[in-house]
Amino acid sequence: MNNFESFFAERLHKFRSKKNVSAREMSLAIGQNENYINSIENKRSLPSLQMLSTICEYLEISISEFLYEPKNHSQLISEIHTSLNTLDDEILEHVLAILKSLNNK
Numbered sequence: 001m002n003n004f005e006s007f008f009a010e011r012l013h014k015f016r017s018k019k020n021v022s023a024r025e026m027s028l029a030i031g032q033n034e035n036y037i038n039s040i041e042n043k044r045s046l047p048s049l050q051m052l053s054t055i056c057e058y059l060e061i062s063i064s065e066f067l068y069e070p071k072n073h074s075q076l077i078s079e080i081h082t083s084l085n086t087l088d089d090e091i092l093e094h095v096l097a098i099l100k101s102l103n104n105k
Helices: 003-018 023-029 036-041 049-059 063-067 074-084 089-103
Strands: none
Touching: 003 036, 003 049, 003 063, 023 036, 049 063, 063 074
């Protein structure tokens, strides 16, 4: 079994569970047959790039968030990343300045 298939299946299951939706319900919601998400989570298939975009849109996350798993403090960094994505550029500049200041201490 390919490591990417396992990684992808685990990430999909994680985000789907976090949204508290069944594989069947999600499959139907994104316009696929009722076993579609189940086949991905059971490592029998991978979605196209277009379908990955649809999956992420349904899960309300970015593709980069789906594919990137931080190594340290993963839950905290994931929550910070999600929160940062909602901020405008001006506020992000302030956050960056604060982070730089903290790193210099």
